[in-house]
Amino acid sequence: MTQFSDLGLDQTILKTLETEGYSTPTPIQAKSIPALLEGADLLGIAQTGTGKTAAFALPILHHLTKNKKQAPQKGCRVLVLSPTRELASQIAASFRTYGKNLNLSVAIVFGGVAARPQIRSLSQGVDILIATPGRLQDHIRQGVANLKDAEILVLDEADQMLDMGFVKPIRQIVSGLPKDRQTLFFSATMPREIKRLSQEFLNNPVEVTVTPVSSAAERVDQRVIFIETQKKRSLLTELLGNEELKHTMIFTRTKRGADRVALHLEANGIQAGVIHGNKSQRQREQALNAFRNANIRVLVATDIAARGIDVDNVSHVINFDLPETPEAYVHRIGRTARAGATGSAISLCDGGERKLLRAIERLTKQSIDSADRRNDDELAIDVKIKTPRRVDPRRKPARDRGERSEPRRRQRSNGQAGDQRSSHTRADPRAAEREERLESNGKPRNSRRRKPKTARNDALRAAGDSSFNSANDNNERRGEGGKSRNGQERSNANGKKRTEAKQGEAKRGDGRKPKFAGQKRGGSKTTGNSKNHNHKGGRPNNRKPARAKSA
Secondary structure, X not given: OOOHHHOOOOHHHHHHHHHHOOOOOXXXXXXXXXXXXXXXXXXXXXXXXXXHHHHHXXXXXXXHHHOOOOOOOOOXXXXXXXXXXHHHHHHHHHHHHHOOOOOOOEEEEOOOOOOHHHHXXXXXXXXXXXXXXXXXXXXXXXXXXXXXXXXXXXXOOHHHHHHOOOHHHHHHHHOOOOOOOEEEEEEOOOOHHHHHHHHHHOOOOEEEEOOOOOOXXXXXXXXXXXXXXXHHHHHHHHHHOOOOOOXXXXXXXXXXXXXXHHHHHHHXXXXXXXXXXXXXXXXXXXXXXXXXXXXXXXXXXXXXXXXXXXXXXXXXXXXXXXXXOHHHHHHHHOOOOOXXXXXXXXXXXXXXXXXHHHHHHHHHOOOOEXXXXXXXXXXXXXXXXXXXXXXXXXXXXXXXXXXXXXXXXXXXXXXXXXXXXXXXXXXOOOHHHHHHHHHXXXXXXXXXXXXXXXXXXXXXXXXXXXXXXXXXXXXXXXXXXXXXXXXXXXXXXXXXXXXXXXXXXXXXXXXXXXXXXXXXXXXXXXXXXOOOEOOOOOOEOOOOXXXXXXX
């Protein structure tokens, strides 16, 4: 059997491996390390959990040790591209572990955290840079990073980067690297796009295929439980009541689904952490560290954690939702039964997921044992739990509605300002008049349609003044006279003039309209009411009638 000492690695690296308890390489390590030590490009097809991180980290450390030189400013000697923050952190931890006695600098660049520390690290230059494509591209655009002196390029989990839409950023990043570099290309699957991308980046690569994605881990005990969608959470609580599920990862299809599952478990006294794309980097690291240190027994995650998260002693994996792609199922259950251990995978399948289950069985070429828990009266129907609303900690808390002051509006009950009114608001002089109308009519009227109801008009009406009645009737018909819109009283002289003019027109019989206050002079060809037509074209005029001047 091949040992690490037979691969030609530096003695310092071998001592570190011995200290960490590694003596025998995995198949992908045994096939990849000799070719990489010779400087050849590599195309590796392997699942997560097969040891491919050490397969490229160990020969890279050997190369940097044998060819020591200062790292370029704003650049790096080795660039490793990763699709997720968690995988980038894990790769950086592996480099630091294997090279802790080599005095090499390692930096991580990804989004979700402050950029200033990353800029500071890049300005000094680093030996090994692990980055996600998005944040690295931002640094390149800003002139903070320069990759023209990179010697080795590693693309890890290339198929996942393709699924996440990183192909264009990767091409733009690689265009800034030198042509005479060594390129390492790792992927769990080999679709047509990945094959085309590898041909674009690699130069006469050595191909290594170990444990294809279609084969599930042999040491994983798999079973599926058929259950209604509304009873999945109750069944999940029942399964976690078993003490054998001491270190469990639960996978959901959506981020909102992960939050709801975690809330349901917390409500039933089961501590659980959550990892998905909407969580900040600090929250994701805290949840992952708590699960890794066994502070919590359950970690709920989306497929973002299906690759690249290396947590030892995961006893069970539960698929709360079956994944959309069958390859993701293999990556999910690969979180357990790592490093020679055994594990179990339980999938909850409802009626709408039967097609997904058949696709998984076709890919893995095996039939998964099943149990039927449908129509089980012992399981309660799920009650929807609303996810808590995200609150910005920088935002000031809102005042309690019970303590909120009354809105500052004018009091209609009297003419004086109320107790809640501000001191700078002036009293309304028309308050008494509005109160009188309220008492007489029972409800306020629109101010534009109010009729004059003053003491003077009431006295004239009671006395039977014909001039007042005729003028008032004429004003009501034409919309003129009476009160203006601001509540001020207007003189009725114009109304009297109109009445007299009408009587004069009837006597003359010539059909001409008499001139009165407010009528325009000269060349009028209008017919009918001057309120509805203008004086030149006879077209409807929506303008308001002219107000008569006050006496």
